[in-house]
Amino acid sequence: MRLQIPLAIILIMGLFTIVTSFVPAKPIADLNQTFRNWYIGIITFFIFLGTFNLVRVNGERIKTKARDWQYSIILIAALGVMLFAGFFKGRASLDEGSPFMYLYFNVQFPLEATMYSLLAFFVTSASFRAFRARNTQALVLLLAAVLIMLGRVPVGTSIWKGFPDVTEWIMSYPNAAAKRGIRLGIDLGLISMALRMILGIERSYMQ
Amino acid sequence: MDFIEKIGRLDRRIIFLTVALAVILPLFFPLGLPIEVTPPVQQLYDVIEGLSEGSVVMMSIDYDPSGAPELQPATLSILRHCFRRDLKVLMLGLWAPGVPLGVQALDEVGVGEFNREYGVDFVNFGYKPGGAVTLVNLGRDIHDVCRQDIYGTSVEELPMMDDVKAANDIGLVLSMSMGVPGSDQWIWYYHARYQGNLATAQTAIGAPRYYQYLQTGQLVGLVGGMKGSAEYERLVDHMGLATTGMDSQSVAHLLIIGFVILGNIVYWAEKRRKA
Numbered sequence: 001m002r003l004q005i006p007l008a009i010i011l012i013m014g015l016f017t018i019v020t021s022f023v024p025a026k027p028i029a030d031l032n033q034t035f036r037n038w039y040i041g042i043i044t045f046f047i048f049l050g051t052f053n054l055v056r057v058n059g060e061r062i063k064t065k066a067r068d069w070q071y072s073i074i075l076i077a078a079l080g081v082m083l084f085a086g087f088f089k090g091r092a093s094l095d096e097g098s099p100f101m102y103l104y105f106n107v108q109f110p111l112e113a114t115m116y117s118l119l120a121f122f123v124t125s126a127s128f129r130a131f132r133a134r135n136t137q138a139l140v141l142l143l144a145a146v147l148i149m150l151g152r153v154p155v156g157t158s159i160w161k162g163f164p165d166v167t168e169w170i171m172s173y174p175n176a177a178a179k180r181g182i183r184l185g186i187d188l189g190l191i192s193m194a195l196r197m198i199l200g201i202e203r204s205y206m207q
Numbered sequence: 208m209d210f211i212e213k214i215g216r217l218d219r220r221i222i223f224l225t226v227a228l229a230v231i232l233p234l235f236f237p238l239g240l241p242i243e244v245t246p247p248v249q250q251l252y253d254v255i256e257g258l259s260e261g262s263v264v265m266m267s268i269d270y271d272p273s274g275a276p277e278l279q280p281a282t283l284s285i286l287r288h289c290f291r292r293d294l295k296v297l298m299l300g301l302w303a304p305g306v307p308l309g310v311q312a313l314d315e316v317g318v319g320e321f322n323r324e325y326g327v328d329f330v331n332f333g334y335k336p337g338g339a340v341t342l343v344n345l346g347r348d349i350h351d352v353c354r355q356d357i358y359g360t361s362v363e364e365l366p367m368m369d370d371v372k373a374a375n376d377i378g379l380v381l382s383m384s385m386g387v388p389g390s391d392q393w394i395w396y397y398h399a400r401y402q403g404n405l406a407t408a409q410t411a412i413g414a415p416r417y418y419q420y421l422q423t424g425q426l427v428g429l430v431g432g433m434k435g436s437a438e439y440e441r442l443v444d445h446m447g448l449a450t451t452g453m454d455s456q457s458v459a460h461l462l463i464i465g466f467v468i469l470g471n472i473v474y475w476a477e478k479r480r481k482a
Contacts, residue, residue, distance in 0.1 A: 036344055040337035047303075047336070091358050094310050104307045109272040116273035120459060124226045125219045128466040132474045142471075146464050152411070152434050154240035155457035164243055176419040183419070 007200045014198035054079065082108075144170055211480075215473040222466065229462045233454035240457055242450065247421055248438040251406045251428020252288070254379060260293045262378030263371050267393065268300035268309040274385035274410050275308055280436035280449035281408040282312045282383050287443045290321040294378070295367055296329040299353065301341070301388040303334040306357065326356075326365045333357035338388035339396040346374035346401035374401035379427075383408045390417060394425050408435065 013035075020032040058072035066072075085100040086093050093100040133139040150156030151167025196202035244252075255264070266285070270278045289296055296317065298309050313331055317323040325331075332353040335341045345352045349372055350362050362368050370376060380403065384390040390407040398405045404427045407417055411432025420426040430439055433456060436449035 033344075036340045039340045040344075043338070043340075044336045094307065094357060096311075096314060101307055101311075104272075105311070108304070109275065112272035113276050117276070120230065121223045121226050124459075124463050124466055125222045127463050128217070128222060128470040131467050131470060133471055134474075142467065146467065149460045149464055152432070153457040153460045154242050154437075154453050155238075155461060157243050158240055161243075164245055168245060168247075171415055171418045172422065175415050176422055179416055180419045 003206075006206060007203075011198055011200065014194065051079070144174070211473055211476045214469060215477065225462060226459065229458040230455045233458050234451065237451070238454045238457065240454060242434075242437050242441050242453060244438045244442060245435075247418075247429035247431065248435050248442070250421075251285075251430060252439070252442045254404055254406065254427045255285070255288050255292060255294070258292065258294055258378045261295060263295045263297055263367075263376060264289050264379045264381060265297045265299070265377045266309075266381045267383065267389075268298065268305035269302050269382055269384035269386070269389035270308070270410075271302055271304035271385070272308070276448070276452070277410045277433045277436060278383050278385065278408055279308060279312065280433070280447050281430045281439055282308070283316055283447060284436065284439040284443050284445065284449075285381060285408070285430075286312055286316040287320065287445055288439075290317060290323055290328070291443070295371075297332070297349075297367075297371060297377070298329065299332040299335050301335060301338060301392070302386075303336075306333045309333075310357070326360070327367055330365050330367055331357050339392045342392055342397040343400065346397050349373060349376075374403055377403060379404040379406065381406050381408070385410045385413060394420055398425055406430075 020028055058076050061069045061072040085103055089098055133142050148167050151163040156163035313329055317329050323329055353362055382390040382393040384407055406426055406428035408430035414431030417429050421429050433449050433452050437453045440447050440450050
């Protein structure tokens with residue numbers, strides 16, 4: 001029963017979702033709307049589940065003094081401070097100058113932006129060490145990358161006015177064609193995986 | 208150890224230092240390079256120009272602070288364009304950490320620069336969980352999904368929302384996005400069902416994925432990365448952080464190209480020596 005019941009739920013819900021795409025009339029549409037609302041409720045609950053899990057995992061790390069456990073203290077402290085700043089002023093926490101907005105724009109914002117900007121350093125280092133014209137395909141890729149890098153910044157236009165047009169052409173044709181092919185492949189894979197799950201062939205999600 | 212070998216073993220801290228200098232120096236000594244507007248950005252500008260006065264632009268803040276240096280200037284510029292054209296703005300977001308960015312943008316542009324009235328000219332419904340499913344519901348019944356704004360006011364008490372009930376009351380949807388849920392969900396689940404004008408602003412790394420949707424007409428405009436934001440700043444004639452950042456990005460790109468060429472010279476020289 002522990003196997004059959006989840007499989008039956010997946011089968012019924014999967015088939016029902018497919019049917020709703022083709023039969024948008026009552027009562028199926030109303031039932032579908034109810035399921036959508038349930039989904040949003042469940043997803044919202046995941047925020048609490050995620051927060052609880054974060055505290056539990058990091059609390060365990062502090063308790064057992066696992067490697068780099070000191071970072072877990074910082075994480076839980078930061079979580080607590082942001083939660084407090086967000087809750088204690090209620091709706092007014094989004095007003096300009098509130099403790100929450102102060103922490104958001106003076107701590108969270110620069111930290112996240114800095115982490116993301118570190119990419120520039122690693123990309124440059126990796127380009128120097130790994131971006132080699134080892135064969136014709138690599139050479140084509142390298143040339144395309146250089147053209148796009150020049151076409152996407154004003155200095156490229158200053159060197160030659162045609163760089164932005166070349167960049168747009170690369171983006172609109174070779175790039176779009178490749179992306180479309182990849183997308184179609186992904187979607188066919190998704191459809192086959194969904195069918196495997198609905199029919200009970202794919203069961204790894206239950207483990 | 209000869210020169211080629213020395214270059215080949217260049218300490219990566221030197222590379223990091225040159226990148227830092229390439230980014231920082233142009234901020235202090237601007238080059239003032241001209242910014243050309245590309246067709247995808249111009250298209251979005253033209254769509255907004257074509258909307259009639261009082262039309263509603265629904266802007267979804269689907270990014271967090273890590274994407275803000277690239278996307279926040281676009282958000283500010285597009286808001287400037289909307290308020291200048293007397294359009295109404297309905298803001299929401301699929302990313303919880305993006306809510307304060309939206310609030311700040313509306314405060315700065317809507318209230319600070321254009322003296323617009325909250326609830327009449329613009330509203331903010333904040334974070335909407337549920338991704339794709341929420342978007343399906345949103346197009347059908349906006350009041351059902353957005354029952355309260357971020358300040359706890361009921362949607363029925365917001366005058367702007369009296370005539371904004373479903374997807375066909377929206378003139379343009381803008382997804383300012385850097386990941387999932389974001390523009391993909393707006394295209395697949397919202398636009399596929401409700402049609403209408405949909406455009407996106409993306410981080411530079413995400414933009415190439417959306418050219419295919421631009422070609423098919425599913426997107427009516429695309430602002431890609433900080434360059435796209437700088438282009439929009441030029442279009443609305445309000446130079447901001449994206450324009451300032453363009454000089455740094457120009458020098459950084461030249462530096463990366465320089466390192467790629469240098470790396471290949473070393474590679475071919477070493478290959479030739481071994482042969």
